[in-house]
Amino acid sequence: MLSQIPTWDAATAGVVLARLGPRPPLSFFTPAEEAAAGPLLDLLLARRHDDPPIPVLPVIDARLVAREFEGWRFADMPEDDEAWRRSLAALDEETKVRHEGRAFGQVTHGDRHRLLRHIQDLGSHDWYGMPAGHVWTLWSRYACTAYYAHPYAWEEIGFGGPAYPRGYLRLGRGTREPWENPPDEDPATETDL
Secondary structure, three states: HHHHHHOHHHHHHHHHHHOOOOOOOOOOHHHHHHHHHHHHHHHHOOOOOOOOOOHHHOOOHHHHOOOOOOOOOOOOOOOOOHHHHHHHEEEEHHHHOOOOOOOHHHHHHHHHHHHHHHHHHHOOOOEEEEEEHHHHHHHHHHHHHHOOOHHHHHHHOOOOOOOOOOOOOOOOHHHHHHHHOOOOOHHHHOOOO
């Protein structure tokens, strides 16, 4: 994907390369919120320790500092910045109740997974003053937006990057642009066995 940089205009190349560069320190999330949000995002995105480093938390942090919300929210939810603060505090509180005073970031991966499954299973029921399903949607949409904006994630899903200013020529399913190489392996044949 980065081999395509010479075909991009300066603005497009600047935006993509900035996503690969260093991020400023977090300024929205407190250290306690960061300790909960990091493992939460890793679970939501099924991230492993050996995956390429995609700065999901710093991207979300920057959006919340700038108050770059999506232009809508559920009527029964606070603004996104407040919803993040309240939901992370609730995540730590529920974990402390279930796990002898330990915070979300201090329990095992399995314990975190079970807690998130519980929250997801609550659906429209209340979870610390907010509908659990709406909290889940908040976390998921911010996590996915930050993750899939990064070039390393593009490669994971087979996106060759922006084709600006040249544009895309072949829009049909399963067709490749002249500059795209076929994958080394057919992903449909991969297994995790």
